[in-house]
Every structure is written in structure tokens, then in C-alpha cells.
Amino acid sequence: MTEIPDHLLQRTRSRRQALGLPVSGVDGAGDGAAAAPASGGGVATTTSGNLPKGPVAPSGSRPTSKAAARPAAPYAEASARRTRIPVWAMPVVAILPLWALLYAGTMTKPHSKTPTLVEAGGEVFSAAGCAGCHGASGGGGVGPAIAKGAVIATYPNPVDQVRWVILGSTGGGELYAKAGKTSIGGMPAFGETLTLSQIVEVVLHERQTLSGQKAEADAEGWADLRKLPEEFSALGYTSGEVEMILEEMAAQEGISMPEHE
Ligand code: HEC
Numbered sequence: 269m270t271e272i273p274d275h276l277l278q279r280t281r282s283r284r285q286a287l288g289l290p291v292s293g294v295d296g297a298g299d300g301a302a303a304a305p306a307s308g309g310g311v312a313t314t315t316s317g318n319l320p321k322g323p324v325a326p327s328g329s330r331p332t333s334k335a336a337a338r339p340a341a342p343y344a345e346a347s348a349r350r351t352r353i354p355v356w357a358m359p360v361v362a363i364l365p366l367w368a369l370l371y372a373g374t375m376t377k378p379h380s381k382t383p384t385l386v387e388a389g390g391e392v393f394s395a396a397g398c399a400g401c402h403g404a405s406g407g408g409g410v411g412p413a414i415a416k417g418a419v420i421a422t423y424p425n426p427v428d429q430v431r432w433v434i435l436g437s438t439g440g441g442e443l444y445a446k447a448g449k450t451s452i453g454g455m456p457a458f459g460e461t462l463t464l465s466q467i468v469e470v471v472l473h474e475r476q477t478l479s480g481q482k483a484e485a486d487a488e489g490w491a492d493l494r495k496l497p498e499e500f501s502a503l504g505y506t507s508g509e510v511e512m513i514l515e516e517m518a519a520q521e522g523i524s525m526p527e528h529e
Pocket residue numbers: 393396397398399400401402410411412413414418419422423429432433437444449450451452453454455456458470471474
């Protein structure tokens with residue numbers, strides 16, 4: 269018979285004590301083997317009912333006589349004590365389907381999207397009163413018609429049209445004359461009331477939506493927008509603002525703008 273090391277015997281003793289079994293039998297090599305069936309028989313019922321109550325006798329889970337003499341390994345004990353599904357996990361599991369639904373909801377695109385520059389220009393056209401004088405579809409009224417290419421004939425360069433909207437009849441007389449038109453007055457100046465972005469937007473609307481101009485045809489002309497911060501220093505336009513407008517325009521319309529020299 270092999271000699272059982274002392275520390276193992278000590279473990280067996282404390283285990284037996286914990287289980288309320290007599291300890292006296294566990295003394296030497298011979299007795300150790302004899303004690304095994306006792307512990308095996310006594311606490312062999314490893315049903316889930318008594319699992320969490322305390323350490324399990326090694327012989328309970330392993331019916332071989334070799335294993336019977338060995339105390340349970342720490343990981344085996346931990347596994348036996350473990351509650352299979354923690355109680356707190358139950359509400360989490362219950363909420364999972366709802367979470368899945370909400371998550372699926374975030375995958376769909378939001379309905380309202382930011383309007384394009386041209387679309388925004390349509391809003392400015394009615395909100396700023398342009399439609400009131402020029403007609404909702406640019407057919408004319410108090411102001412001249414700007415539909416069907418009329419405004420393109422007056423201002424082949426889109427930035428000249430921007431200048432005109434900034435200045436109105438009072439400040440833009442020279443510009444209007446250069447276009448070969450005689451100013452009769454009556455066009456308000458919008459430099460103080462609209463931002464540069466809004467003016468660009470409304471000009472895009474007039475040219476593309478109302479006058480049928482193609483975006484590519486204006487791409488080169490729009491580069492002149494870079495001259496405005498200097499020309500209208502009093503209005504505080506910045507070159508950063510201008511570059512942003514040009515970049516957005518190029519991206520939205522799929523056109524290539526001349527780079528900044
Ligand atoms: C109070 C009426 C009125 C409002 C509001 C108005 N306009 Fe005008 N617009 C005119 C008149 C009048 C003229 C002709 C100016 C002249 O003869 O001096 C004109 C001329 C123009 C022209 C030149 C058209 C051409 O081909 O001769 C453009 C472009 C234009 N307006 C754009 C706009 C925009 C953009 C707005 C809004 C932001 C606007 N207008 C608001 C009355 C108005």
C-alpha cells in the first residue's frame with residue numbers, strides 16, 4: 269500500500285468533519301482506503317438538491333475507487349456550487365426580444381434628411397419674398413421673369429447673380445447695366461438679411477430649378493465666389509465659409525470645381 273501524504277489525509281479529515289462524518293478512521297494508508305466507502309455511501313447522492321449546500325464528497329461524482337480517496341478538485345467544487353443561471357439574468361433575457369426590436373429600428377434611415385442646397389434655395393425663395401415679386405415658378409410679376417433661361421441670359425456667371433441679390437437695384441445698377449438691362453429699380457438688397465449660403469442656395473434654385481441651368485455649366489463660374497470675402501468685406505464673408513459652400517456644392521451635384529489657386 270502506498271503511503272498517503274499527510275496533507276492529503278488532513279484534507280480528508282477536514283472534509284469529513286465538514287460533512288459531519290467520523291474523522292477517527294482517517295489515520296493511515298490502510299484506514300484511508302477503508303474510510304472511502306463510508307464517505308461515498310453517506311453523501312453519494314449528488315442530486316442538484318443538495319449541491320449548493322456544501323462541498324460534495326469526491327466519491328459521489330466519480331464512482332471509481334481511485335477517485336473516492338481524493339477530495340474534490342477546487343474547480344469541481346466551484347462548478348458544483350455554481351447556480352446555473354443567475355436570477356438577475358432572467359429580466360435581461362426577458363428584455364432581449366424588445367432590445368432586438370429597438371436595435372432593428374435604428375437600422376432604418378431617418379425619414380427627414382437635410383435638404384440639398386437647391387432644395388434649401390427653394391425654401392429661401394418663398395421665405396425671403398422672392399416668389400412674391402417674381403412668381404412662385406419664376407414667371408414674373410412686380411419683378412421680371414426669371415424662368416426658362418431668362419436669368420441665365422442676364423447673368424451667365426452665377427456669382428454675378430449672387431452679387432446682384434446682395435446689392436439689389438440700388439447697389440447693383442452697374443451690374444445690371446453690364447448685363448445689357450436697364451434698371452427700373454425695385455429689387456431689394458439682400459446682403460444684410462440673408463447669409464451668403466442662403467443667397468447661393470436661392471441663386472441655385474433660380475438657375476437650376478426655375479431656369480433649367482445644368483450644374484456642370486456653372487461649375488467654373490462658381491469659383492468666383494472666392495472673390496466675395498474681399499469685395500464685400502463689410503458683410504463679413506470668410507474664405508472658410510466660401511470653401512465650405514463650394515465643397516458642398518461639388519459633392520452634392522457631382523461636379524468638379526476649380527481648385528483654389
Ligand atoms: C419687392 C419685389 C422683389 C423682391 C421681394 C425680389 N425681387 Fe428680384 N427683382 C425685382 C425687380 C423689380 C427686379 C428688376 C430690377 C431693376 O430693374 O432694377 C428684380 C430683378 C431680379 C433679378 C434679375 C432678373 C433678370 O433677369 O433681369 C434676379 C436674379 C432677382 N431679382 C432675384 C431675386 C431674388 C433671389 C429674390 C429673393 C431673395 C428677389 N429677387 C426678391 C423685384 C423683387
